[in-house]
Amino acid sequence: MLTIEQLSLRLPHYGTGYAAWWKRSWATCLDNLSLHFLTGEVHALVGASGAGKSLLAYAIMGLLPASARLNGQLCYQGQLLDKRSQKTLRGRELALIPQSLNALDPLVRTQRQVAWAAERAGQSSGSARQSARQALDHYRLDTRAQQAYAHELSGGMARRVLTAMAHVSQAQLVIADEPTVGLDPHQRQRVLAALRDLADQGKTVILITHDLRHALPIADRVTIMRSGKLIETAPAHAFQGTGRSLTNAYSQALWLALPDNAFTLPKPCAASIADKAAGIKAQQEISVA
Numbered sequence: 001m002l003t004i005e006q007l008s009l010r011l012p013h014y015g016t017g018y019a020a021w022w023k024r025s026w027a028t029c030l031d032n033l034s035l036h037f038l039t040g041e042v043h044a045l046v047g048a049s050g051a052g053k054s055l056l057a058y059a060i061m062g063l064l065p066a067s068a069r070l071n072g073q074l075c076y077q078g079q080l081l082d083k084r085s086q087k088t089l090r091g092r093e094l095a096l097i098p099q100s101l102n103a104l105d106p107l108v109r110t111q112r113q114v115a116w117a118a119e120r121a122g123q124s125s126g127s128a129r130q131s132a133r134q135a136l137d138h139y140r141l142d143t144r145a146q147q148a149y150a151h152e153l154s155g156g157m158a159r160r161v162l163t164a165m166a167h168v169s170q171a172q173l174v175i176a177d178e179p180t181v182g183l184d185p186h187q188r189q190r191v192l193a194a195l196r197d198l199a200d201q202g203k204t205v206i207l208i209t210h211d212l213r214h215a216l217p218i219a220d221r222v223t224i225m226r227s228g229k230l231i232e233t234a235p236a237h238a239f240q241g242t243g244r245s246l247t248n249a250y251s252q253a254l255w256l257a258l259p260d261n262a263f264t265l266p267k268p269c270a271a272s273i274a275d276k277a278a279g280i281k282a283q284q285e286i287s288v289a
């Protein structure tokens with residue numbers, strides 16, 4: 001349903017220090033990515049902080065900064081996805097549940113915000129109000145939460161409001177950027193279940209996370225990213241045992257570095273020791289972050 005072909009992204013980057021602040025160079029933030037997302041799947045994008053996950057989401061949504069230099073091609077339902085079509089499809093066919101909860105308007109009550117999302121997708125104001133109520137009920141937000149302002153919601157509730165907005169937009173492609181950050185296990189479970197539910201209804205869900213453990217229970221496939229590059233795409237069930245079905249040492253290391261898997265660590269062979277060490281370090285950095 002969405003195909004990415006040889007996508008590269010460069011962003012301007014300014015020197016530091018008195019002598020160099022005005023010098024502009026270009027940083028390659030996404031490096032020649034090719035990837036295909038299927039209808040009805042939860043596809044997890046997993047990688048450490050700075051891997052390029054959010055930038056890939058912005059590239060798909062057409063929300064990159066004006067200075068961005070993008071090469072390569074995006075195709076949605078067989079049609080070229082360019083700036084113009086992204087603008088038309090955003091909020092209708094394509095929805096982003098953003099990483100920052102600041103995306104909620106602090107001055108508007110929950111139900112009204114969700115109704116606006118439905119109106120943007122083409123519903124009349126009456127039916128938008130009804131869709132908003134239904135969606136918020138569906139995500140188990142009670143009447144009090146539906147009438148609350150953003151600052152009165154818990155992190156988990158706010159994520160479910162953002163998910164309800166994606167739900168009423170009827171989007172076929174939903175990208176959830178780090179939806180589990182800062183949530184307790186119960187809230188996290190609810191948010192992940194809501195995303196799985198969207199995929200089971202035939203939508204495509206891209207789940208961006210730095211935590212493989214959160215992705216695996218609901219993902220069909222997992223793509224590992226590192227420093228703007230795609231490392232490996234594998235079915236979620238490949239992440240088991242000693243990770244032998246994974247083809248890349250970094251993916252294996254990410255899997256084996258999870259706390260519950262530490263005891264299965266095999267004696268690393270000389271050729272992969274460096275990459276495994278890097279992977280474990282990345283995982284530790286992630287855990288600290």
Ligand SMILES: Nc1ncnc2c1ncn2[C@@H]1O[C@H](COP(=O)(O)OP(=O)(O)OP(=O)(O)O)[C@@H](O)[C@H]1O
Pocket residue numbers: 011012013027029047048049050051052053054055056065099210
């Ligand atoms: N507007 C920007 N201008 C220049 N560089 C940027 C910009 N946005 C992001 N970057 C750089 O691109 C790289 C990838 O950023 P991105 O936000 O996509 O990472 P991420 O994988 O989503 O990380 P996180 O898990 O921390 O959200 C980082 O090194 C970041 O510093």
Ligand code: NI
Pocket residue numbers: 053054055099177178
């Ligand atoms: Ni991000």
